[in-house]
Amino acid sequence: MPRLPAIRPREVIRFLEQHGFILDHASGSHFIYYHPVGRRRAVVPKHNRDILKGTLMSLLREAGFTREDLISFLQN
DSSP states (O other): OOOOOOOOHHHHHHHHHHTTOEEEEEETTEEEEEOTTTOOEEEEEOSSSOOOHHHHHHHHHHHTOOHHHHHHHHHO
């Protein structure tokens, strides 16, 4: 199983938007993204630091993706 790279919130946002997620609203220090067809959501922290690995895995799981999905997106 490949390791997750250090990734910034703007890269996660780009990944989500290319997979059909749209920005629903911002709440405090988080962006809430929503997928209109799959009825899934993803909460992305809005700061300029790398997202912690546990937080990133939780975000991916909540949105319905695997680590391999993200890694293959980043390699393209």
